Amino acid sequence: MSQTNFEPKIVGFLCNWCSYRAADLAGIARITHAPNVRIVRVMCSGRVDPTFVLKALSLGADGVMIAGCHPGECHYVDQNYKAMRRYHLLKHTLHAMGVEPDRVRLVWASAAEGQQLAEAIDGLVADVKKLGPLGWSQNWEENGERLHALEEIINEHAEAMEVHA
Ligand code: FES
Numbered sequence: 001m002s003q004t005n006f007e008p009k010i011v012g013f014l015c016n017w018c019s020y021r022a023a024d025l026a027g028i029a030r031i032t033h034a035p036n037v038r039i040v041r042v043m044c045s046g047r048v049d050p051t052f053v054l055k056a057l058s059l060g061a062d063g064v065m066i067a068g069c070h071p072g073e074c075h076y077v078d079q080n081y082k083a084m085r086r087y088h089l090l091k092h093t094l095h096a097m098g099v100e101p102d103r104v105r106l107v108w109a110s111a112a113e114g115q116q117l118a119e120a121i122d123g124l125v126a127d128v129k130k131l132g133p134l135g136w137s138q139n140w141e142e143n144g145e146r147l148h149a150l151e152e153i154i155n156e157h158a159e160a161m162e163v164h165a
Pocket residue numbers: 015016017018043044045046067068069073074075076079080
């Protein structure tokens with residue numbers, strides 16, 4: 001596949017209380033953004049175990065966005081600070097695994113920030129386009145099964161979660 005024709009598959013784990021609503025707002029307000037993101041709604045960015053991200057990549061995603069409420073505005077007090085700590089550890093892990101850390105991005109977007117979320121999506125898509133496909137992406141199938149598997153990610157490792165859906 002030539003780099004110019006490459007359309008990355010991006011998985012977005014979006015917090016229900018802010019970024020998911022920002023995505024809704026973007027849709028309602030007809031704010032355009034790259035259509036490459038498959039959204040998985042989670043109750044909080046702190047709900048996103050790093051294994052969710054690794055599994056999304058292993059299932060064929062070329063990049064992953066984690067989006068949550070701004071620091072200080074998490075509906076579960078400080079779980080987005082946990083997301084931030086995990087994010088930095090995850091970037092180190094990805095680097096150690098030979099995966100470009102820039103494929104994964106943590107974004108803060110309130111429910112009112114549809115425009116900002118759209119711009120963040122466009123930015124991630126553009127950056128992942130430059131990186132090219134991740135080797136695992138040949139496993140992606142646009143038949144609904146992959147999306148189902150991605151949605152099932154949050155049902156795994158439930159015992160490790162402190163914020164429940
Ligand atoms: S509730 Fe949105 S990041 Fe925690």
